[in-house]
Amino acid sequence: MNYVDRTLRSHKLFEKAKEYIPGGSAYAIRYFEPYPFYVSKTKGSKIWDVDGNEYVDFWLCHFGAIFGHCYKPVMAAVKEQLDFGAHLGWCNEWEVKWAEVVCKWFNAERVKPANSGTESNMYAIGLAKAFTGKHKVGKMEGGWHGGFNNLNRAVNYPYDKPAALNLPISDDLIPLPFNDLDGVIKRIGNEELACVIVEPVLGSAGFIPAEKEFLKGLREYCDRKNTLLIFDEVITGFKHPNGLQGYYGVKPDLTTMGKTVGGQYFAGAGGICGRADIMTLLDQTKRRNFWERSAHGGTFVGNALTMRAGYVTISELFKRKDEVYEHVNSLSSFAVRELNRAIEESKFEAYITGALSLFGLHFTKEKPVNGETAERTKDRELSRALFTFLLDKGVAYLTPNTPHFTVSFAHTQSDVERLVFGIEEFLANAKGINQ
Numbered sequence: 001m002n003y004v005d006r007t008l009r010s011h012k013l014f015e016k017a018k019e020y021i022p023g024g025s026a027y028a029i030r031y032f033e034p035y036p037f038y039v040s041k042t043k044g045s046k047i048w049d050v051d052g053n054e055y056v057d058f059w060l061c062h063f064g065a066i067f068g069h070c071y072k073p074v075m076a077a078v079k080e081q082l083d084f085g086a087h088l089g090w091c092n093e094w095e096v097k098w099a100e101v102v103c104k105w106f107n108a109e110r111v112k113p114a115n116s117g118t119e120s121n122m123y124a125i126g127l128a129k130a131f132t133g134k135h136k137v138g139k140m141e142g143g144w145h146g147g148f149n150n151l152n153r154a155v156n157y158p159y160d161k162p163a164a165l166n167l168p169i170s171d172d173l174i175p176l177p178f179n180d181l182d183g184v185i186k187r188i189g190n191e192e193l194a195c196v197i198v199e200p201v202l203g204s205a206g207f208i209p210a211e212k213e214f215l216k217g218l219r220e221y222c223d224r225k226n227t228l229l230i231f232d233e234v235i236t237g238f239k240h241p242n243g244l245q246g247y248y249g250v251k252p253d254l255t256t257m258g259k260t261v262g263g264q265y266f267a268g269a270g271g272i273c274g275r276a277d278i279m280t281l282l283d284q285t286k287r288r289n290f291w292e293r294s295a296h297g298g299t300f301v302g303n304a305l306t307m308r309a310g311y312v313t314i315s316e317l318f319k320r321k322d323e324v325y326e327h328v329n330s331l332s333s334f335a336v337r338e339l340n341r342a343i344e345e346s347k348f349e350a351y352i353t354g355a356l357s358l359f360g361l362h363f364t365k366e367k368p369v370n371g372e373t374a375e376r377t378k379d380r381e382l383s384r385a386l387f388t389f390l391l392d393k394g395v396a397y398l399t400p401n402t403p404h405f406t407v408s409f410a411h412t413q414s415d416v417e418r419l420v421f422g423i424e425e426f427l428a429n430a431k432g433i434n435q
């Protein structure tokens with residue numbers, strides 16, 4: 001059955017949703033044409049929509065669900081916590097346990113929770129400005145750090161347009177070319193930057209990994225210029241022990257976190273960790289006047305439910321890291337190998353990018369190494385056709401324009417084969433579209 005015939009209830013929900021929600025979807029990124037399915041149940045690697053259709057999920061709560069959906073130890077802890085209160089409104093023991101495991105995970109000296117990845121970045125940028133006394137910020141073209149005005153620029157191609165209707169182009173934010181150190185230095189010119197913020201794997205551009213030399217070069221540049229280096233590890237933080245900073249062996253001054261750090265599912269998933277001499281600008285016991293501190297706060301910050309879910313998730317990762325990373329990385333390597341083979345045999349122009357358990361497929365005429373090269377020759381029609389084709393094969397991911405995927409500990413070889421062989425079948429049948 002095709003999508004429209006088997007998603008009648010989702011269609012009805014979408015029509016109803018449009019009466020109240022602009023665009024019919026809580027978050028525009030989850031919308032796709034002709035209308036999105038609405039999910040009612042998740043477990044492991046699978047999701048089910050309200051019509052009962054099953055999909056293997058490669059989106060996994062915006063790439064956060066490293067253990068898959070409804071991982072039992074986390075669910076059990078959360079159910080117990082609900083009986084004591086989700087948000088206690090006071091300091092609680094879980095924020096302390098959470099802080100300890102997060103600091104250990106990232107080898108960080110101090111940490112503060114935040115309510116989301118967006119908030120984490122907002123506070124981290126504030127900290128960098130307060131610490132350095134400078135106000136300009138460098139960010140990578142194609143990098144998404146959340147809907148926070150001061151970082152919301154050069155996210156979607158073309159990068160010279162304002163990122164949103166409400167945003168004037170701010171001179172304080174300098175878009176920089178990912179994986180191009182000379183280009184970065186040239187763009188910065190004589191400007192003095194408070195910080196450079198970078199994802200070790202460029203997420204929304206389709207999982208394009210940094211070259212190690214690029215991150216090392218940024219580190220050296222920042223040390224030379226008294227500029228803070230911030231790694232946005234909102235997606236990547238738990239894809240490797242110590243985060244991708246551990247994988248690359250490059251230490252930022254501050255790390256921002258989200259998603260998995262709040263236990264994969266729960267609101268309030270975020271945090272900033274890093275050097276004690278910077279984080280001390282958030283210490284109300286040492287800096288008693290509010291004007292001596294950098295901004296941070298939020299009603300839900302450090303709520304017991306999120307802290308406990310995050311603590312249990314990270315503790316489980318500590319306990320099971322060998323088997324978890326061996327599993328997700330080898331499934332992903334299999335996928336990357338097979339996809340490269342399928343592309344080669346199909347004679348399509350396409351590239352696979354990624355690192356560890358994050359990988360992306362790009363219908364481009366050049367190998368994407370940054371936002372610009374991922375976008376300027378992209379065949380969007382082909383990307384969207386693949387998306388529709390795979391939905392009918394029971395495979396779901398986002399976005400239709402930028403196919404990128406992650407796998408969880410709950411994914412099986414056959415889940416991944418469904419994705420890979422689905423793409424292979426598409427490439428065989430779609431022959432001719434962009435050749």
Ligand SMILES: Cc1ncc(COP(=O)(O)O)c(C=O)c1O
Binds near residue numbers: 115234235
């Ligand atoms: C790299 C990165 N940073 C920041 C954010 C914003 O996080 P949140 O959606 O939790 O505000 C996201 C969200 O997708 C992200 O991918």
